[in-house]
Amino acid sequence: MSDEVLRLEQLCKSFGNLEVLKNIDLEVRRGETIVLLGASGSGKSTLLRCVNFLEIPTSGRIILQGEVVGRQSKGRTVYSEQDLTQIRKRVGMVFQHFNLFPHMTVAQNVMEGPRTVLGLSRTECRQRATKHLDKVGLGWKADAYPAHLSGGQQQRVAIARALAMEPEVMLFDEVTSALDPELVGEVLETMKELADEGMTMMIVTHELGFAYTVADRVLFLSEGRILEEGTPTDVLTNPQETATQSFLRSHS
Numbered sequence: 001m002s003d004e005v006l007r008l009e010q011l012c013k014s015f016g017n018l019e020v021l022k023n024i025d026l027e028v029r030r031g032e033t034i035v036l037l038g039a040s041g042s043g044k045s046t047l048l049r050c051v052n053f054l055e056i057p058t059s060g061r062i063i064l065q066g067e068v069v070g071r072q073s074k075g076r077t078v079y080s081e082q083d084l085t086q087i088r089k090r091v092g093m094v095f096q097h098f099n100l101f102p103h104m105t106v107a108q109n110v111m112e113g114p115r116t117v118l119g120l121s122r123t124e125c126r127q128r129a130t131k132h133l134d135k136v137g138l139g140w141k142a143d144a145y146p147a148h149l150s151g152g153q154q155q156r157v158a159i160a161r162a163l164a165m166e167p168e169v170m171l172f173d174e175v176t177s178a179l180d181p182e183l184v185g186e187v188l189e190t191m192k193e194l195a196d197e198g199m200t201m202m203i204v205t206h207e208l209g210f211a212y213t214v215a216d217r218v219l220f221l222s223e224g225r226i227l228e229e230g231t232p233t234d235v236l237t238n239p240q241e242t243a244t245q246s247f248l249r250s251h252s
């Protein structure tokens with residue numbers, strides 16, 4: 001399909017004897033927002049981490065913009081450092097703990113990736129920082145240090161930092177879970193705006209109301225498999241599987 005950005009084929013990941021992801025097949029289209037739900041330990045973080053190769057899949061394939069990542073050698077896929085760097089430029093990720101550099105200003109934090117990973121000029125980095133900080137509504141904090149920002153603002157800077165690489169896909173792993181409740185809304189709002197602008201996104205969240213409004217498709221992961229998937233209405237309002245039903249009961 002021509003508007004496919006990302007495809008996972010029979011993706012598996014084990015840690016020792018523990019099979020965490022079992023034959024995940026998934027196709028993500030351009031501009032699509034996918035929300036991943038599932039109990040703690042079901043493999044959501046591992047799935048996102050495999051997509052940007054913070055974890056190397058045990059088997060299966062990842063296809064980005066029609067190109068298989070890695071190359072075949074003796075029946076296995078092997079990944080060079082160069083493959084991994086390429087992927088991490090093209091797939092942005094935001095985590096629960098934002099880990100901004102405390103000794104750098106907000107703008108410097110956002111410029112760091114474009115500067116060191118993409119090798120852009122100082123002027124270009126500055127332009128990107130301005131553009132993406134404006135996008136998350138924090139242009140006015142460019143010269144502040146992270147410690148002087150609220151947790152919600154810091155997380156929005158972390159989003160701007162990922163956006164500054166101008167990735168093809170953005171991954172979000174429970175980015176509001178560590179925030180005080182009153183700071184959650186501004187971060188979700190920023191993500192909603194990105195979705196509305198057509199960013200391709202995979203989001204792990206327990207915010208079901210947000211999932212309902214932002215997702216084009218909801219996937220419910222259980223023990224490393226996609227147990228159920230569909231529109232927000234299908235999965236959130238009319239779940240078919242017992243595990244999905246009990247998850248939703250315990251999170252509403």
Ligand code: ADP
Pocket residue numbers: 015018020038039040041042043044045046047
């Ligand atoms: P979720 O994000 O859905 O809570 P995770 O993907 O973090 O789930 O974890 C899925 C399973 O994989 C858990 O049993 C977890 O303990 C295990 N796991 C995750 N990362 C590692 C690792 N680096 N080494 C060993 N086990 C891991």
Ligand code: MG
Pocket residue numbers: 044045046174
């Ligand atoms: Mg997780």
